[in-house]
Amino acid sequence: MSRAVRLAAVAVIVAFTSAAGVYFAAPDSAQSQRTDPRKALLERQVPQDREQIRLSFAPAVKKAQPAVVNIYVRQRRRVQRSPLFDDPFFRRFFGRDFGIPRRRAQRSLGSGVLVSADGLVVTNYHVIRGRDGRGTDNIDIKVSLADGREYQAEVILEDKQTDLAVLRLQNDDAEEFPHIRFADSDQLEVGDLVLAIGNPFGVGQTVTSGIVSATARTRVGITDYQFFIQTDAAINPGNSGGALVDTDGRLVGINTAIFTRSGGSQGIGFAIPSNMVRVVVESALQGGRVRRPWLGVSLQTVTSELAEGFGLPRPRGALIADIMPDSPAAEAGLEEGDVVLRIDGQQVRDAEALRYRIATKGLGETAEFEIWRNGARRTVRVDLQPPPENPPRKTTKLTGDHPFAGATVENLSPAVAQELRMRETSGVVVRETESYSPARRVGLRPGDVIVEINGARIERVRDLERAVQTRARIWRLAIQRNGEVLRTAIRWS
Structure with missing residues (x-):
C-alpha cells in the first residue's frame, strides 16, 4: 500500500x-x-438534535440513569436439616424436633426503575420473591439510588403472572425522586437502538447498548403473558428489573431474563414491554390488585394445517376454540372457529399475542377485533369486562388428619381461572400446598382440581370440607390435572 x-x-x-x-x-x-x-x-458538547444524538448515548443515559436503582433483598427462608425428616421411624427415633424446618437468611440483588416522583419503583417479582415465590417468612428490601441515597421499601403490588412487582420507598422527608417517562412499546421496531441499565453481578450501575432483535417474542416460557421485547444489549444476572430505554431516555421495557448456556450474556435478552408495565403500575396506584379484562374464550394458535383449512393465506392469528355462555365474547357475536387477526389495528400473530393485547387494555373499554370467518374478514366490537367471581372463591386452608391437610383451596370461577390460566371454571382448585404438609407429600400441586373423594363428588369447598371430616384408612381420589383426570388410592393411618 x-x-x-x-x-x-x-x-x-x-x-x-x-x-x-x-x-x-x-x-x-x-x-x-x-x-x-x-x-x-x-x-x-452534548448532542443537540436527533441527528447528533445518534452519535452518542450520553444524553439518553443522563435522563434515564438517575431513575434506575439497585435493590437489595434479605429474606428468611425455611430450610430442612435432613432429607429423612418425613420418615416416621426417624421422627420416633430422634424425637419430635427431628427435621423441623430451620430458617436462614438469603440475600438477592437486582435492579428497579423509579416511575414516579413520590418513590414508586417497578421491578421483577422474582427479584423480591425468588423464582419459586415460596418459603419466605419475611422480607427486607433496601433500595439504593444512583446518587448513593438509600431507602427502605415496602411491596404494594405483586403480579406473578407478569413477573412484576411495585414497591414504594419509605420517604419520611417527602423528597422528590428522579423518575423515568414511559414510551409506547408498540412503536418499537426491529433494529431500533436501545440501552439496558442495571446492576449486573453487583458491580455497580452499568449501561449497555444494542438493538431490538424482536418486538413480539412469544413461547419463551418465562411468565404467563408470553410477549417480550428481545434485545442483544448485554444483560446479566443483577440486571433483572432494570430499565430498557430508547434513545430519548424513555422506558420501553423492564429487563427480565436472558437465554444463556454459560450464565452470562449471549446476546439474547428479554424485556417486558412498557405497555404491560404501565398497566401494573396503574393497578398499584388504584388499589394494589391487577384486574384484567376477560373474554371467556379458549384460544389456539393457527398452524399451517389450520390456515390451509380456513383458507388463510398464511398461518397467523388466534383461533377461538371455545366460548363460554354469557361471556363478553359471546355477547359481542364472536363464534367458535373465528380467527382473530388484529385487535385495534395491532397484528395478532398467535394466541399469546391476543392474550397480551387484551391484558394491556383497560376495563370498560371497547376493543375492535378483525376476524376471519367463512373466508372473509369481519369486524367485531367487544366490550372488555372483568371476569365474574361467581361463586365466591372462599379461600380455605385445610387442617386435620387427612391427605389434604396443608392445602389451600378455592372455589373455581372465571376470575380464579383467569388468575391460574385454567380452562376449567368450576370445581375446587388447589391454590398452594404448605411445605412438609400431608398435601405436599401425597403429590398435590397448585392448579389441581379436586373432582372426587371416596365416591363423593366435589363441586364446592363446602363439599371438600365435609368429605375430609370422615376418617378413612383408604382415600380414593380423583384429581383433574392438565385436562386429564387422575385416580389414585392412598393408604392412611
Whole structure:
C-alpha cells in the first residue's frame, strides 16, 4: 500500500471516531496545528438534535440513569436439616424436633426503575420473591439510588403472572425522586437502538447498548403473558428489573431474563414491554390488585394445517376454540372457529399475542377485533369486562388428619381461572400446598382440581370440607390435572 493510500485510510478513521465524540490528533502536521485535541475534549458538547444524538448515548443515559436503582433483598427462608425428616421411624427415633424446618437468611440483588416522583419503583417479582415465590417468612428490601441515597421499601403490588412487582420507598422527608417517562412499546421496531441499565453481578450501575432483535417474542416460557421485547444489549444476572430505554431516555421495557448456556450474556435478552408495565403500575396506584379484562374464550394458535383449512393465506392469528355462555365474547357475536387477526389495528400473530393485547387494555373499554370467518374478514366490537367471581372463591386452608391437610383451596370461577390460566371454571382448585404438609407429600400441586373423594363428588369447598371430616384408612381420589383426570388410592393411618 502506498503512503498516500495509508494516510487516506487513517484520515477516514479519524473522521468517524471524532464524530462519535472521541478525539485524536490527525497525522497531518498542519491539521495538528489547527486542532488541539486536549482543547477539543474540554469543549465537547452534548448532542443537540436527533441527528447528533445518534452519535452518542450520553444524553439518553443522563435522563434515564438517575431513575434506575439497585435493590437489595434479605429474606428468611425455611430450610430442612435432613432429607429423612418425613420418615416416621426417624421422627420416633430422634424425637419430635427431628427435621423441623430451620430458617436462614438469603440475600438477592437486582435492579428497579423509579416511575414516579413520590418513590414508586417497578421491578421483577422474582427479584423480591425468588423464582419459586415460596418459603419466605419475611422480607427486607433496601433500595439504593444512583446518587448513593438509600431507602427502605415496602411491596404494594405483586403480579406473578407478569413477573412484576411495585414497591414504594419509605420517604419520611417527602423528597422528590428522579423518575423515568414511559414510551409506547408498540412503536418499537426491529433494529431500533436501545440501552439496558442495571446492576449486573453487583458491580455497580452499568449501561449497555444494542438493538431490538424482536418486538413480539412469544413461547419463551418465562411468565404467563408470553410477549417480550428481545434485545442483544448485554444483560446479566443483577440486571433483572432494570430499565430498557430508547434513545430519548424513555422506558420501553423492564429487563427480565436472558437465554444463556454459560450464565452470562449471549446476546439474547428479554424485556417486558412498557405497555404491560404501565398497566401494573396503574393497578398499584388504584388499589394494589391487577384486574384484567376477560373474554371467556379458549384460544389456539393457527398452524399451517389450520390456515390451509380456513383458507388463510398464511398461518397467523388466534383461533377461538371455545366460548363460554354469557361471556363478553359471546355477547359481542364472536363464534367458535373465528380467527382473530388484529385487535385495534395491532397484528395478532398467535394466541399469546391476543392474550397480551387484551391484558394491556383497560376495563370498560371497547376493543375492535378483525376476524376471519367463512373466508372473509369481519369486524367485531367487544366490550372488555372483568371476569365474574361467581361463586365466591372462599379461600380455605385445610387442617386435620387427612391427605389434604396443608392445602389451600378455592372455589373455581372465571376470575380464579383467569388468575391460574385454567380452562376449567368450576370445581375446587388447589391454590398452594404448605411445605412438609400431608398435601405436599401425597403429590398435590397448585392448579389441581379436586373432582372426587371416596365416591363423593366435589363441586364446592363446602363439599371438600365435609368429605375430609370422615376418617378413612383408604382415600380414593380423583384429581383433574392438565385436562386429564387422575385416580389414585392412598393408604392412611
